[in-house]
Amino acid sequence: MENKKVTIAGAGLVGSLLACYMAKKGHDVKVYERRPDMRKTTIDGGRSINLALSNRGWKALEGVGVADEVRKMAIPMYGRVMHSREGELTNQPYGLNGEAIYSVSRGGLNALLMDEAEKHSNVSIDFDQQCTRVNLETAEASFKSYSTKEITKVEGDLLFGTDGAFSAVRSSMVKTDRFNYSQQYIEHGYKELSIPANADGTHKMEKEALHIWPRGSYMLIALPNPDGSFTCTLFFANEGETSFETVNTLEKARAFFKEHFADALELMTNFDEEWENNPVSSLVIIRCFPWSKNGKVALLGDASHAIVPFYGQGMNSGFEDCTVLEEIMSQHGDDWNTILKEFETQRKPDADAIADLAMRNFVEMRDLTGNADFLLRKKIEAKFSRNNPGKWIPLYSMVTFSDIRYSDALKEGQRQDRIMEEVMAMPDIHQNWEDPKVETKILELLGKY
Amino acid sequence: MENKKVTIAGAGLVGSLLACYMAKKGHDVKVYERRPDMRKTTIDGGRSINLALSNRGWKALEGVGVADEVRKMAIPMYGRVMHSREGELTNQPYGLNGEAIYSVSRGGLNALLMDEAEKHSNVSIDFDQQCTRVNLETAEASFKSYSTKEITKVEGDLLFGTDGAFSAVRSSMVKTDRFNYSQQYIEHGYKELSIPANADGTHKMEKEALHIWPRGSYMLIALPNPDGSFTCTLFFANEGETSFETVNTLEKARAFFKEHFADALELMTNFDEEWENNPVSSLVIIRCFPWSKNGKVALLGDASHAIVPFYGQGMNSGFEDCTVLEEIMSQHGDDWNTILKEFETQRKPDADAIADLAMRNFVEMRDLTGNADFLLRKKIEAKFSRNNPGKWIPLYSMVTFSDIRYSDALKEGQRQDRIMEEVMAMPDIHQNWEDPKVETKILELLGKY
Structure with a gap:
């Protein structure tokens, strides 16, 4: 060559x-x-300073022999921790087999x-x-x-x-x-904030997770850093009723966080300075x-x-x-x-x-992760997938924990949507989701679609 | 001010x-x-040298008092003349009341x-x-x-x-x-050709019309010029089986025109030179x-x-x-x-x-103007519109002969589509289209949608 x-x-x-x-x-x-x-x-502060490495990234790093070196600086995140307005936490594992994505x-x-x-x-x-x-x-x-x-x-x-x-x-x-x-800009921009480490360098929240405060049209997320801090990102509309345009002073920002992200605000000891100094970036x-x-x-x-x-x-x-x-x-x-x-x-x-x-x-994270139907659907899929290996890989797993082509994952995800729509329409599904009929139904629909 | x-x-x-x-x-x-x-x-030859002026253009020209001056150089085109492969002609008027678009x-x-x-x-x-x-x-x-x-x-x-x-x-x-x-380029490009005037300066085809040779995935059109010539434009895929990529020599082009646009080719006395020299332009x-x-x-x-x-x-x-x-x-x-x-x-x-x-x-011109269902639909719409003034302005008329906002015209056109879909599904509509039941049905559907 x-x-x-x-x-x-x-x-x-x-x-x-x-x-x-x-x-x-x-x-x-x-x-x-x-x-x-x-x-x-x-490095410039205030702009996307950490990332989530997953299967495709690791594979590419392995191809040039640097994966092991990178692993040393990466923190596994085994699932989402959802924070409600009241500060209640819900865990949702990312993988069916304890897989993680990695904050770097x-x-x-x-x-x-x-x-x-x-x-x-x-x-x-x-x-x-x-x-x-x-x-x-x-x-x-x-x-x-x-x-x-x-x-x-x-x-x-x-x-x-x-x-x-x-x-x-x-x-x-x-x-x-x-x-x-x-080039298409979405309605939402973002601002980075942080939750500093405890005095002893430990994390102030569950370390090995991606934290989400899903709030419908906006959300806050936090990813762990090795120094004990979390990098937080507020995704928020640029304009409109509840947006960077209207929440435009430190006072309003504090009040807004107090109402919607109270547990996070308590931990954000540099909030004032960061809110004032970190830019709103576009997506x-x-x-x-x-x-x-x-x-x-x-x-x-x-x-x-x-x-x-x-x-x-x-x-x-x-x-x-x-x-x-x-x-x-x-x-x-x-x-x-x-x-x-x-x-x-x-x-x-x-x-x-x-x-x-x-x-x-984006819709899923900011909106559905706080939704009972959505969480049940995830549970049904996970159960079916475990009981029927090879018949069902959840979309998130295809994208994140495999190297199935994205286009194939999307197609398979659309097929899964059609199936799960019918499953979720079964009578009293919230009560009966563990009934064997549910599994039979999915098997039947897998043949149909 | x-x-x-x-x-x-x-x-x-x-x-x-x-x-x-x-x-x-x-x-x-x-x-x-x-x-x-x-x-x-x-002026550069070979690139879009004539245009069709219609209501919105005239209104804007009137606003600065130049419409009358422009009218002197404009040729009215009262309808489409469709040319079949065999050279048969079909007329389709543009307006319900003798309106024209104007070649300038x-x-x-x-x-x-x-x-x-x-x-x-x-x-x-x-x-x-x-x-x-x-x-x-x-x-x-x-x-x-x-x-x-x-x-x-x-x-x-x-x-x-x-x-x-x-x-x-x-x-x-x-x-x-x-x-x-x-910026989105469509699959089709275009090449300009011409049909010169007769020796006495008259037009070789019907002058006051826009001529179309609809052929499914491609088409040829011709617009009249005041000097007796027509400017012709071939809209043709850039790539693929039947395209500028495959019809890529003068010999192939002549054969292709002979097969699909025989009546036009006969009148295109400068075909060889124009095919060779005029560029393929993008859209x-x-x-x-x-x-x-x-x-x-x-x-x-x-x-x-x-x-x-x-x-x-x-x-x-x-x-x-x-x-x-x-x-x-x-x-x-x-x-x-x-x-x-x-x-x-x-x-x-x-x-x-x-x-x-x-x-x-584009789809309508290259494809449907040769389609019996499409032509019947136009006839039914025209008849209904004449009998029920104010209740139905065909989409083409809204766009071309009115200054109804384009966005409103599009919405109304989509409503008309839904209605005409049901009308065209009536039993034996090709035989019964003049039956009063058709008009009753449209009136009923206008209330429904």
């Missing part, structure tokens, strides 16, 4: 991982990153992946380099140094844009004929196609498919892009035209599916 | 008309156009509107000026002269982007937070929101809502933007923040509706 000169724009999570994959294949990799080296400077620090993981990439002698990473121009015919890219203002023209055989939702590489593609593109869904041009330039991760964070699959799907690309590379040798075409054709329906699933999970 | 400095980027159809509207209000208007002055140079030359109309704008002492138009930068806070815009390379910074109170589907003004807005945007649907920023910068026409051409409403909807804006300006005096907010809020649902209607009409 021919050794290629590979340029990667963006040394975020996906770019750094992709550099490792490309280096392992023997290619010469130059990575250019817009921001300063996060390993040498402090975005900065820590990114730094580890950069270190890993730089271990390869055929990888370099340059920082403070803004991508200013891309030639889609030749894969040449220009980067401008923020410090020296010098422009570097980088020639290469291949150029990958892993430069995120506002990708500069993609912006060159958007101008080309028959390039489909959409955008990006879709585009094609993802590649001329067998030379391609997009991966958020650059081609940014999604909302509610399924915890943004990073995982970006990492899985690397696994999928690697598999296709193994099949087609040096035929990069075919590799990139095959990659985008195969992967696009999965990216669309997880985009839809992530929006759907 | 305060006299404002108004900058308009784009002197196309909508920009030139908007300049007239703004000048009439007493504002000082500077228009900058990327292309050379079309009145002094020859894009270049001729644009030139007339520029002349009209320049009659106002408070309007200037500069050509060969590319918009390179926009300040959304101050409404300042920079234009670079193609000839001198000089950059002009234009200060103003208001900046309007009427610079088309690939708007430079919009591209500044696309980068702002919470700006929703999509894009643009949606975005908001359409304005800071009460100072706003988009009109294709810049905010480019649609496919199949309802003949692209120009008409852009012209109607001017009428709607003018009405709102009359209500809110100098409060430009309110004017632009109100404009975008009111107009966006109508832009979305006509975008959907235009795609829907």
